[in-house]
Every structure is written in C-alpha cells, then in structure tokens.
Amino acid sequence: RFGSLRAFAHSPNTKHFVLAEPNYVRLMDLTTEWVLYLAGTTAYGYQNGNGTDARFFGIVAVAVGFDDDAFVVDASNRCIRRVTFSGTVTQFAGTCETQGDADGAPGTGEFFTPKGVAFDASGPYLYVAEDSKGVIRRVDSTGTILTVAGQLGQRDTRDSASGLSARFAAPTALTVGPDGLYISQQFSIRRMALSSPHAVSTECGSNITERGFRLGACDQALFINFASSLAWNGTQNLVIGDDSQVLLSMDRSTKNLSHIALQQFVVGADKCRTTMGMVVVKGNLYVADQFA
Numbered sequence: 001r002f003g004s005l006r007a008f009a010h011s012p013n014t015k016h017f018v019l020a021e022p023n024y025v026r027l028m029d030l031t032t033e034w035v036l037y038l039a040g041t042t043a044y045g046y047q048n049g050n051g052t053d054a055r056f057f058g059i060v061a062v063a064v065g066f067d068d069d070a071f072v073v074d075a076s077n078r079c080i081r082r083v084t085f086s087g088t089v090t091q092f093a094g095t096c097e098t099q100g101d102a103d104g105a106p107g108t109g110e111f112f113t114p115k116g117v118a119f120d121a122s123g124p125y126l127y128v129a130e131d132s133k134g135v136i137r138r139v140d141s142t143g144t145i146l147t148v149a150g151q152l153g154q155r156d157t158r159d160s161a162s163g164l165s166a167r168f169a170a171p172t173a174l175t176v177g178p179d180g181l182y183i184s185q186q187f188s189i190r191r192m193a194l195s196s197p198h199a200v201s202t203e204c205g206s207n208i209t210e211r212g213f214r215l216g217a218c219d220q221a222l223f224i225n226f227a228s229s230l231a232w233n234g235t236q237n238l239v240i241g242d243d244s245q246v247l248l249s250m251d252r253s254t255k256n257l258s259h260i261a262l263q264q265f266v267v268g269a270d271k272c273r274t275t276m277g278m279v280v281v282k283g284n285l286y287v288a289d290q291f292a
Contacts, residue, residue, distance in 0.1 A: 003042075007062040008229075008277025008288035009070065014085060017279070018070045019288070020059040025072060025083050030281070038070075039087045046077045046097050054089035056081065061173075062277075065119035065126055066141050073114045073128065080114065080128065080139065093126070093143040101133060101152050102145075109145035111137070118174035118181065120194055127181055129171035136163070136171060136183065136192060148198045157188065163198030175230040175238070177252070182238060184227035187211050189218075189240065189250065204250050204257055215248075218255040231278035231285070239285060241275030247287070 007020035017028040024040030037051070045055035058076035065071045070083040071092060079094035093106055100110030114137075116129035126139040135150035149163030156167035173184040176194075183190040188205025192198050204218035212222035229241035233249070239260070240248040247261040277288040 005288040006059050006276050007072065008279065008286070009062045009064050010279040010281060010286075011064040011068055011070075011085075012281075013068050016085070017286070018062050018064060018083075020062045020072055022058050023056045025056075025059070025062070025070060027085070038085070039083050039089045044076075046074075048081075048090050050089070051087040054083075054087075056089075060115060061117045063117045063119045063126060066124060071117060071119070071126055073117050075114055078111045078114065080111075080117070080126070080143075091143075093128075093139045093145055101130075101135075101147075103137075103147055104145060106143040109143075111145075115172050116174040116184075118176050120176045120181070122194070127174055127176075129168075129174050129183060131170040131172055134168045134171065136168070136174075136181070136198075148196075149192050149200055157185070157190075157202065159190075159201050161197065161199045163192060163200055166192075166200035168200075170226065172226055173228060173230045173241075175232060177232055177238065178235040179252070182230055184230055184240070186226050187223050189227065189230075189238070203252070204255065215257050215259055218250065218257055221257040229275045229278045229288075231280055233280045233283075233285065239278055239280070241278055241287065247275070247285075 009018045015030045019026045023044045025038045027038050028035045039054045040056045044057040047055040059072045060075045061073040072081050074081045077096045079096035080092045082090050082092040094111040101112050102110045113132040115131040118127050128137045134155040138146045138148045150168045155169050158167035160166040169186040171183050171185045175182050181192045189203045191203045192200050214222040227240045231239045238250040249260045
C-alpha cells in the first residue's frame with residue numbers, strides 16, 4: 001500500500017522503479033514486482049544516514065541520475081538528496097535546511113523552492129525547476145548549482161535566445177527530450193536548449209493570462225493550470241499529466257495536442273486524481289497517482 005505517492009522514476013539499468021512518498025523512498029523490482037523500503041520513515045525531518053536512520057521532509061520529485069543513484073527533491077529541507085540503491089542518503093546539492101538562491105557548491109549553493117527534477121545523461125547534469133523563483137537550475141556531478149534560465153523572482157512568460165533573458169511562470173515538472181529540456185509551467189509547455197546560451201521557447205499553450213481546456217494546434221491550445229508530470233513516449237510524443245486529471249499527448253513535430261486517456265475532473269477506480277510521475281517502459285505508460 002501507498003500513502004501519498006509524490007514522485008516516480010525509472011532506473012533502466014537496475015530495472016527498478018523509484019517511488020517516493022513525502023518522507024521516504026521505496027523501490028519496485030520490475031521483474032518480481034516486489035516493493036521494498038529503501039530509505040526514510042513516516043517521520044519527517046532532516047538526517048543523512050542509512051535506511052530508516054535517514055529523514056526527509058516533503059519529497060516532491062525524483063530522478064535517476066549519476067551512477068544510477070536516485071536524486072530526490074527534498075522540498076521542505078530545500079535541497080537535493082542522493083539515495084544509493086543500498087539505502088545511503090547524503091546531501092547532494094544546495095544547503096539543506098537553508099533557504100536561498102545562491103549558485104555554488106554543496107553547502108554554498110542554495111534552493112528556495114525546488115520542485116521538478118530531470119537528468120540529462122549527455123551532460124551529464126541534473127536540472128531543477130524552482131517554481132516560486134521562476135528559474136531553471138543546473139547541477140553537475142559534484143553538486144554545484146548554476147542558474148541557466150529565467151530571472152530570480154521574475155515570474156512571467158517570455159521566450160528568448162538566451163536562457164537568462166527568458167521568463168517562467170511557476171515551472172514545475174521537467175523531462176529531457178530529444179531536442180531539449182521540456183518544462184511545464186502555468187498554462188503552457190516550454191522548451192529549453194541544453195547547450196549554452198539555453199534558448200527558451202513556448203511549445204504548447206498560452207501566456208499566463210489565459211486558461212481553459214482546448215485541444216488541437218499548440219499555438220491555440222489551453223491548459224486548466226499546469227502539468228504535474230511529463231514523460232516521453234519514444235522521441236515524438238510528449239505525454240502530459242494535466243492538472244485536470246486527464247492524460248494528453250503533444251506531437252513535437254506537428255505541434256498538436258490531443259487527449260489520450262481519462263476524463264477531465266473525474267476521479268474513481270479507473271481515473272487519476274493527480275499524476276505525480278509518469279514513465280514509459282517498453283511502450284507501456286506507468287502513472288503514479290497521488291491519492292489512488
């Protein structure tokens with residue numbers, strides 16, 4: 001049983017799902033379908049250590065990254081924690097229990113409201129979305145943070161050939177695609193180039209002043225609020241877990257938004273309340289439902 005799933009990631013090399021609830025992390029073996037506790041307990045707090053000795057406080061996202069370890073966004077502790085598959089938890093990026101926006105190495109760099117996380121194996125880098133600050137932060141293998149897109153505290157929607165001249169409105173879920181980092185924000189899907197100067201474009205949806213629910217051409221499409229999760233089905237279709245309890249698909253070539261599953265604002269045994277993570281494995285879409 002799960003209490004409140006908050007994050008979901010796939011480790012293809014170890015053939016596991018990483019499942020995170022607010023204060024602990026579990027593994028699911030894809031071969032046996034066994035689920036086991038990895039680190040943390042139901043008690044919240046901040047403590048590094050092994051297994052149940054570790055403490056988390058409000059995990060909101062997870063990615064499998066460097067050395068196939070899990071990297072969790074420990075939101076209330078305001079840092080990124082590293083969790084090995086043997087259950088060892090350490091501070092990886094940011095300064096845990098300290099709120100701020102400074103770039104820098106672990107213990108010097110800071111996060112204010114870390115939200116989404118994605119791993120780019122080609123970098124290799126982790127990317128972290130800060131929703132209230134409206135920026136995208138990049139983290140290297142040493143845990144050093146660098147702001148690469150957006151302007152701290154300037155929440156808006158502005159495309160730009162330079163990431164630091166672009167603006168975001170509450171960026172949340174992230175996923176790395178074949179042509180950049182895809183970012184969900186209020187009412188739209190944005191894309192950031194992985195190479196400097198990290199150009200930012202709007203791929204689907206409107207600016208932050210228009211909301212609704214409209215499928216079709218992406219330049220006319222509308223979202224109720226924001227996408228709580230993103231995942232790629234191959235290299236062509238971006239699956240979007242919309243905040244209105246539906247699953248959508250965006251064709252990145254035709255820039256068309258379509259409905260693929262579930263009913264808007266309907267919950268039940270065969271419906272999702274909030275998709276907190278999605279992965280596609282061998283053509284199958286797996287969805288973590290926060291309240292199912």
